[in-house]
Amino acid sequence: MTELMDDRHSAAELLVQCLENEGVTVVFGLPGEENIHLTQALDRSRIRYVLTRHEQAASFMAEMYGRITGSAGVVSSTLGPGAINMQLGVADAMTNSTPLVALSAQVGHDRNFKESHQFVDLVNMFAPITKWSASVPAPAAIPEMIRKAFKTAETERPGAVYLAVPEDIDAASADPELRPLPRNVVRPEAPSPNQVDRAVAVLREARRPIVLAGHGAARGNAADALARFATELGIPVATTFHGKGVFPDDHPNAVGTIGFMTRDYANFGFENADVIIAVGYELQEFDPVRINPDADKHIIHVHRFPAEVDAHYPVDVGIIGDISASLVALLDGLSNHRCPDHGPVRSSSLLADELEHGRVDDRYPLAPQRIVADTRAALGRDDVALVDTGAVKMWMARLYPTYAPNTCLVSNGLSAMGFALPGAIAVSLAKPDVKVLAVVGDGAWLMHSQEIETAVRERIPLTVLIWEDNGYGLIEWKMQMELGEHSNTAFTNPDVVTYAESFGATGYQITSADELLPTLRAALGDDGVSIINCPVDYGENLRLIERLGELDAAL
Numbered sequence: 001m002t003e004l005m006d007d008r009h010s011a012a013e014l015l016v017q018c019l020e021n022e023g024v025t026v027v028f029g030l031p032g033e034e035n036i037h038l039t040q041a042l043d044r045s046r047i048r049y050v051l052t053r054h055e056q057a058a059s060f061m062a063e064m065y066g067r068i069t070g071s072a073g074v075v076s077s078t079l080g081p082g083a084i085n086m087q088l089g090v091a092d093a094m095t096n097s098t099p100l101v102a103l104s105a106q107v108g109h110d111r112n113f114k115e116s117h118q119f120v121d122l123v124n125m126f127a128p129i130t131k132w133s134a135s136v137p138a139p140a141a142i143p144e145m146i147r148k149a150f151k152t153a154e155t156e157r158p159g160a161v162y163l164a165v166p167e168d169i170d171a172a173s174a175d176p177e178l179r180p181l182p183r184n185v186v187r188p189e190a191p192s193p194n195q196v197d198r199a200v201a202v203l204r205e206a207r208r209p210i211v212l213a214g215h216g217a218a219r220g221n222a223a224d225a226l227a228r229f230a231t232e233l234g235i236p237v238a239t240t241f242h243g244k245g246v247f248p249d250d251h252p253n254a255v256g257t258i259g260f261m262t263r264d265y266a267n268f269g270f271e272n273a274d275v276i277i278a279v280g281y282e283l284q285e286f287d288p289v290r291i292n293p294d295a296d297k298h299i300i301h302v303h304r305f306p307a308e309v310d311a312h313y314p315v316d317v318g319i320i321g322d323i324s325a326s327l328v329a330l331l332d333g334l335s336n337h338r339c340p341d342h343g344p345v346r347s348s349s350l351l352a353d354e355l356e357h358g359r360v361d362d363r364y365p366l367a368p369q370r371i372v373a374d375t376r377a378a379l380g381r382d383d384v385a386l387v388d389t390g391a392v393k394m395w396m397a398r399l400y401p402t403y404a405p406n407t408c409l410v411s412n413g414l415s416a417m418g419f420a421l422p423g424a425i426a427v428s429l430a431k432p433d434v435k436v437l438a439v440v441g442d443g444a445w446l447m448h449s450q451e452i453e454t455a456v457r458e459r460i461p462l463t464v465l466i467w468e469d470n471g472y473g474l475i476e477w478k479m480q481m482e483l484g485e486h487s488n489t490a491f492t493n494p495d496v497v498t499y500a501e502s503f504g505a506t507g508y509q510i511t512s513a514d515e516l517l518p519t520l521r522a523a524l525g526d527d528g529v530s531i532i533n534c535p536v537d538y539g540e541n542l543r544l545i546e547r548l549g550e551l552d553a554a555l
């Protein structure tokens with residue numbers, strides 16, 4: 001039987017002190033029998049415990065908390081099934097370069113060596129989807145292990161860390177002398193002058209350089225330096241899906257977003273380019289073959305760490321260091337240089353035309369372009385849209401004008417479905433001053449719709465916009481494109497208004513195109529939880545591919 005102890009000396013209390021020392025203010029989780037002391041210690045602390053209805057949802061919340069704040073989000077679960085449920089968000093964070101610390105219970109040391117109820121080898125299961133996966137062997141290890149967990153998760157390239165806390169450690173007492181270790185943060189280096197000089201030499205010869213700005217530029221707060229770099233040199237800038245907003249789409253040099261499944265407007269900028277300046281780009285964001293099919297472009301890789309090897313990403317010069325400092329050093333080295341005039345950015349006028357046509361398209365179900373245009377009109381420049389995986393992501397990523405980093409959040413590393421609604425809960429908590437919209441397909445929506453209960457109970461305002469097509473639209477799109485037919489993609493939906501209201505949320509059903517914008521404004525203006533169901537005409541999906549194909553031929 002577990003000995004009752006003075007809580008001030010418990011291992012669980014020490015663990016919570018260590019979390020507080022790391023600046024943790026919220027833990028997303030779902031408790032179990034084997035971590036009751038941690039659950040109690042969290043309850044007695046200043047940390048808010050956001051109780052969720054699924055550990056996978058909690059893991060997405062922690063991921064998006066980490067993505068929007070830059071500090072590791074924390075998720076807590078029980079052993080076995082609870083921990084396994086956390087794995088999708090952990091893998092999503094890892095592949096999306098996002099700091100996250102996952103804590104779970106585990107069976108005690110008295111039975112972890114034999115066949116035992118609810119025991120699976122969690123440390124080994126988490127190892128391939130984390131930067132570090134370990135089990136706490138004794139209370140005395142807690143200060144070092146928690147410090148190491150946060151340092152590892154938050155240091156570039158950020159990612160996920162997993163720690164198992166066995167049941168006997170959860171219930172143990174700890175030496176009262178043990179204290180959290182002071183935080184130390186790994187600072188970015190200045191770039192090496194030699195690397196900068198070599199890149200300057202490449203840029204002086206460049207005829208048509210282009211910037212590709214990725215996720216690392218958003219994490220590194222490089223938006224201002226990037227705007228100065230591109231404006232002073234006269235270089236066009238495209239972003240990846242994760243980089244959306246790091247270069248404002250209303251800047252005259254903005255090319256748009258790269259990553260759509262076929263050649264899109266933004267690709268035009270790369271076709272004639274001879275030099276790509278990749279700023280914070282990570283190859284997991286999309287395959288470089290799409291912008292460098294002949295592997296003949298010169299590449300300057302600006303990031304905090306060297307590039308992955310890829311036949312279509314032959315790096316001429318790598319500049320490793322603080323991204324803003326690197327861009328400023330390049331500008332200094334290129335003083336008085338201006339790149340040859342790239343002419344008007346053709347893709348931006350094509351995108352603007354497509355959006356403008358959408359804005360006045362009255363069809364019902366609604367054209368995807370109409371939904372994107374109305375979503376843009378309803379949100380302010382700094383408000384945040386989280387866009388789930390599906391055809392909906394393709395439309396929003398390529399067409400939604402974005403003006404600030406991390407204001408259009410997608411998962412494009414693992415591209416997991418279901419993250420946006422739970423993620424919106426975390427973003428709303430982290431950024432109470434902005435409006436938060438989860439944009440989801442009807443498939444992804446029902447994967448985590450239970451979390452409306454969490455949002456309502458915890459009084460966390462957010463709006464969900466469902467693009468309803470009664471099917472897994474992206475898969476239908478892909479099957480039609482490649483096989484000329486589709487199967488096993490159709491389903492039916494519950495009545496969204498009744499469903500939302502049964503949770504205490506407000507439900508809206510869109511019944512004509514002109515209802516969407518006022519409904520979005522009403523829902524976003526309300527400080528409760530609102531769910532809007534909007535039928536979409538995905539007949540546009542194949543029409544878009546045809547139009548892009550025709551543009552291709554016309555070039």
Ligand SMILES: Cc1ncc(C[n+]2csc(CCOP(=O)(O)OP(=O)(O)O)c2C)c(N)n1
Nearest residue numbers: 390391392416417441442443444472473474
């Ligand atoms: C967890 C998970 N399961 C399956 C997939 C594969 N997948 C990608 S998009 C998609 C369809 C999404 O459907 P829906 O949410 O309705 O959005 P739509 O494509 O209709 O806009 C599927 C099944 C995935 N990425 N993640």
